Amino acid sequence: MTAAPTVFPQLTLAHRATLAESADGWAEVAAAARPADRDAAERGIRAAYRAAGLAEPGKILWYASPLAAAVAATVVSGAFKPQELAALRLPVRAPMASRAGASVRDRIRSASWERARADAVALLGHTGWAQAWGEIAERLWDPTTSLSARIRDGIEEAVLSATGTDRGPARRGTVTPTAPVAREARAATLDALGGQHDAAWLAAFDGLRRCFPRLDASPSAAALDAVAEVARSAGWWWPYENVVLVAERPTVLHRDESARLHNGEGAALAFPDGFALHAWRGMPVPADFVTTLGPAGGALNAQRIRDEDNAELRRVMLEIYGYDRYLAEVGARPLHRDETGVLWRIELPGDEPIVMVEVLNSTPEPDGSVRVYWLRVPPTTRTARAGVAWTFGLTEQEYRPARET
Amino acid sequence: MYRQGDILLLPVDEGAVPVGVTGLPAKPRDGRGRIVLALGEVTGHAHAVVGAGTLFLDPEPTTIGHLKIDAPTRLVHEEHATISLPKGWYKVVRQREYIPGAVRIIAD
Numbered sequence: 001m002t003a004a005p006t007v008f009p010q011l012t013l014a015h016r017a018t019l020a021e022s023a024d025g026w027a028e029v030a031a032a033a034r035p036a037d038r039d040a041a042e043r044g045i046r047a048a049y050r051a052a053g054l055a056e057p058g059k060i061l062w063y064a065s066p067l068a069a070a071v072a073a074t075v076v077s078g079a080f081k082p083q084e085l086a087a088l089r090l091p092v093r094a095p096m097a098s099r100a101g102a103s104v105r106d107r108i109r110s111a112s113w114e115r116a117r118a119d120a121v122a123l124l125g126h127t128g129w130a131q132a133w134g135e136i137a138e139r140l141w142d143p144t145t146s147l148s149a150r151i152r153d154g155i156e157e158a159v160l161s162a163t164g165t166d167r168g169p170a171r172r173g174t175v176t177p178t179a180p181v182a183r184e185a186r187a188a189t190l191d192a193l194g195g196q197h198d199a200a201w202l203a204a205f206d207g208l209r210r211c212f213p214r215l216d217a218s219p220s221a222a223a224l225d226a227v228a229e230v231a232r233s234a235g236w237w238w239p240y241e242n243v244v245l246v247a248e249r250p251t252v253l254h255r256d257e258s259a260r261l262h263n264g265e266g267a268a269l270a271f272p273d274g275f276a277l278h279a280w281r282g283m284p285v286p287a288d289f290v291t292t293l294g295p296a297g298g299a300l301n302a303q304r305i306r307d308e309d310n311a312e313l314r315r316v317m318l319e320i321y322g323y324d325r326y327l328a329e330v331g332a333r334p335l336h337r338d339e340t341g342v343l344w345r346i347e348l349p350g351d352e353p354i355v356m357v358e359v360l361n362s363t364p365e366p367d368g369s370v371r372v373y374w375l376r377v378p379p380t381t382r383t384a385r386a387g388v389a390w391t392f393g394l395t396e397q398e399y400r401p402a403r404e405t
Numbered sequence: 406m407y408r409q410g411d412i413l414l415l416p417v418d419e420g421a422v423p424v425g426v427t428g429l430p431a432k433p434r435d436g437r438g439r440i441v442l443a444l445g446e447v448t449g450h451a452h453a454v455v456g457a458g459t460l461f462l463d464p465e466p467t468t469i470g471h472l473k474i475d476a477p478t479r480l481v482h483e484e485h486a487t488i489s490l491p492k493g494w495y496k497v498v499r500q501r502e503y504i505p506g507a508v509r510i511i512a513d
Contacts, residue, residue: 013433016433020433134464355503361410362408362485362486363485363486375502375503378503390503391500391501391502392408392413392498392500392501393468393501394498399406401407401408402406402407403407403408404408404409405408405409405486
């Protein structure tokens with residue numbers, strides 16, 4: 001005899017709207033660039049330990065950036081002694097491994113995330129859970145995971161470029177001592193909870209609990225509330241048996257329309273101790289790279305752009321300099337021209353050619369001028385219309401707008 | 406077909422609307438009662454439909470979904486001229502740009 005199939009509640013429009021609202025609220029948490037609320041974060045941390053069945057930590061230590069906290073975590077894990085790090089001029093205020101105890105990240109994660117997911121699946125079925133998660137994830141998962149990945153890269157690079165010794169960079173011929181520390185610091189980031197960057201999964205459970213209040217009765221609810229309170233108040237945090245390391249939130253966060261790190265006038269992400277990431281439309285660039293190109297790329301010319309070996313930096317230089325200026329300077333001739341726009345091609349040594357359509361914005365600006373913009377299209381494109389059509393997933397024959405604004 | 410900035414509306418015959426579209430989740434209206442087809446994440450500027458209709462959301466991010474307009478209405482945006490939309494079905498597509506190794510969605 002088979003049991004009657006379980007009937008799961010369907011997600012209604014109202015549920016979806018509630019999930020979207022939750023995603024909006026948590027998107028703000030994820031992007032918060034202001035000092036941590038330390039009291040609230042510490043309250044949340046203690047509650048998270050209790051909810052996971054652990055004794056409250058004896059000490060909660062604050063760090064001015066995830067870099068500082070990750071370096072401290074290499075001491076807590078026993079990988080390095082403070083005096084070894086002092087030689088690198090890295091921040092080293094950290095308890096010894098013997099005092100801190102083992103990492104309890106997995107205990108706290110499984111008390112919150114894994115138990116809450118099991119509750120959600122029990123209530124909604126695998127399909128319903130996947131649908132609810134999809135509502136949130138599209139908005140929050142990529143921005144938070146890609147930002148976290150960039151911070152991890154940044155931590156590794158910052159340690160690698162640490163000065164070596166107090167007397168200056170490591171002497172020639174000696175192996176730089178920073179590489180193993182950089183590797184360990186990066187590995188240590190995997191022992192952290194994300195704080196504000198845990199927004200995606202916290203938003204999913206928060207939204208589901210608003211949709212289905214009976215989830216509040218689950219034993220996972222207290223653990224979720226605790227982790228959520230930390231997330232609303234602080235950055236990454238490293239829970240150990242007796243000690244917790246907590247990182248400050250950034251003070252600066254600049255992103256472009258596509259939520260990629262982007263700032264032409266300074267750091268795109270910066271923490272109170274100066275740990276910072278620089279980026280142009282998501283592409284990592286050295287700290288002074290954009291400013292050395294001069295205002296509006298004034299220090300650039302076509303030769304300097306062509307001489308840049310790094311394809312990504314060359315792309316950034318081209319965008320800042322302006323494709324139109326570059327094309328004029330190298331005397332480029334359009335590949336094709338029709339009523340949709342003009343097709344241009346830039347040959348680059350060691351990289352695939354850049355093919356772009358130059359399009360006029362159909363609605364004039366308030367001052368009567370018309371904004372020109374450039375869309376990069378596949379290098380195989382042969383006509384302007386085919387290029388514009390490609391940007392909408394259509395063929396040249398299919399693209400026939402009756403009205404454009 | 407109609408283009409407003411980075412959004413293209415392709416008319417679709419009712420008979421050619423893919424089976425199952427009406428079973429897809431419909432986009433809830435925003436606080437001002439509009440159906441927002443696409444939103445600039447930072448500017449908050451929106452391509453939005455004001456009248457009677459429904460946007461059935463595609464799981465695919467580049468094709469936003471299928472829009473059913475029940476009575477002639479308007480497509481508005483803060484920076485683009487308004488477009489009159491006849492009654493009918495439309496496939497709503499967002500403009501993308503070629504990046505080596507990936508494709509990026511435009512947001513204006």
